[in-house]
Amino acid sequence: MYSDKEMEDNMAEISEDKIKSIDYLFNRIISERVRDSMEPKYSLLMGAGCSVSSQIVSAKDIINMLKTIVYLRELPTEDTQTPFLDLEYGKLVPFLKRWYEKNQDNEKFTEFVEQKEQQIRDDIYKKIDTMPNYYEEVFYNIIHKRYQGYEDLPKNEKTIILKQLLEEYEDKIQSDMEYSFWFTNYSTASEDIHGFLSELMHNKQPSEAYILLADLYINKLFSIAFTTNFDNLLAEALSLLGVRSKELWFDSNEVDNTLSKTSPNIVKLHGDYMYHNTKNLSRETRKLASPLQKHLQNVLSKGGLIVIGYSGADNSIMYTLEKLSEKYSFPLFWCEMEEKIIQANVHWRVRSLVENSENAYFIKIKNFDEFVKKLRENYMIYSKLRRDKNGNLKKSKMEDSERDKNDVLYDDKYLSEALEKVRNIINEVLDENEKLRNRVTVVPPPSQNLFKLEEEL
Structure with a gap:
């Protein structure tokens, strides 16, 4: 122990x-x-x-959003109360974040999450018998620090050590498994996962x-x-x-x-x-x-x-x-x-x-x-000192010599111009996207007469 x-x-x-x-x-x-x-x-x-x-949201926020969407999909759909009503592409992430912030302490929601996450603990202990090599990987560094000659031990002694480590690190292992667990509960289909990730990266x-x-x-x-x-x-x-x-x-x-x-x-x-x-x-x-x-x-x-x-x-x-x-x-x-x-x-x-x-x-x-x-600031100080030193040495030897290619370093003026250029590009793209959205003509719903015509046909 x-x-x-x-x-x-x-x-x-x-x-x-x-x-x-x-x-x-x-x-x-x-x-x-x-x-x-x-x-x-x-x-x-x-x-x-x-x-x-x-x-772009953090891994923790992704887990919270997946908990939310898995929970909401279990709710009965009613005409005016479904949370997914009028949910358009690009709006899923802010909707899920708002819902979680408002309802994270909701009793029904927390009970649902706790029941689901009990499955993680159940799976953790199943893997001891079905996938012992997995835990030998997870505890690799700790095993080699604490247990000399672990590789030569009989299988039953290895299992005892792995179970002791699992009891010690159970909460940490569960936390590490949450991300993949909630993605699995959301969907195992690559198309669904791609759609969710596309929403995260949108714009x-x-x-x-x-x-x-x-x-x-x-x-x-x-x-x-x-x-x-x-x-x-x-x-x-x-x-x-x-x-x-x-x-x-x-x-x-x-x-x-x-x-x-x-x-x-x-x-x-x-x-x-x-x-x-x-x-x-x-x-x-x-x-x-x-x-x-x-x-x-x-x-x-x-x-x-x-x-x-x-x-x-x-x-x-x-x-x-x-x-x-x-x-x-x-x-x-x-x-x-x-x-x-x-x-x-x-x-x-x-x-x-x-x-x-x-x-x-x-x-x-x-x-x-x-x-x-901080790294960039340090590099600019180093770059300036190096440029000045090389410039002075070369000037004393050959006034008109070209600077060596390895010494051509960017300066603050370059970076400020580049950043301004980037900001302008981004603003232009966002403005153009807004103009395109405003030009789109909303397609009206089909006429009631059309439905009558279809019935007659």
Whole structure:
């Protein structure tokens, strides 16, 4: 069983040795770029928290909306009381959010949710007997920390250990399974899930933070982004700045599946809603597809990873990172909200991974937007100092020499002009959409005479 000492360690504050600043991270990024080509050493792993400022709902909000729609579909339909009356495309998300905020404490609703979620607990314990390997993956890092020689134990002793761990982490496991559970209750049909996700992405534009991040990719601070998100915000931000990215996803084997050396790469770990290939259900998110595992392995065998906006509640990604961290000991920087780090309220698997990896650290941040802005500010300071130094050296040697291509760096003027251009484009698109909506002629209902004519025929 879990000893008192281990329980205390689990509740203890995160060690200061495991917490670093954004400045420290930036200095690592800059100093560890490959010297000859200035090729980036670090890649990003981006989660849903990155898209909140672009008005795309968080994973928690998605769960609440799915609870709402599953509950409302069970209600009897009455002429004037059905909540789905006159619900048009593009209005589902605000409707579900409003309903949940108003009714989240409603007794019938909470009772319905509690009864449903009891199924999660039932399924958790069934998997001990039917899928023991699943829990060996979920508890992989903890097992290897606590139980030396676990692999050589007889099956019955392994089962006892897994059950002890499950009792200890039952609430956390249930929380991790909520997302896929409520999607399964909503629908297992890819068309239905695609329709729901389309509503979430409807009319969304990249935030200013995404534009700033795209600029860092243009300046070769990064070249690869792994993402669990279904949106295309980073690709759209790069496109708005005149750069095409290469996108890869788990079933893109029929096309060129190699990472580009000349343009930014976006690897969709959970698919892309535009291609009806998203991964939401538990059977889909247990393991990463082989091509994606290979991409992560190739990148992390010689580079580092910065995680931002991702909670860690996904076995496919966490198990892969845990295995790779043992093999390569790659630099890992996990960005987490400052208050969560102070309160030691980070995801249990994330904490285990960071604390048990020699080259892993937490980075305190306020949010995704502030993190990106701080990185960009640091880069602009570095860029200016480097440009001035190189300019002075070259001026003393050759007044009219051209600046080396590696030294052509963007400045604040470029970025302000680019951001203004993006805002104008977005405003023009929104204005044009509004004009188109106003031009649409509403089709009147069929004439009653037409119905009479059909009856006569």
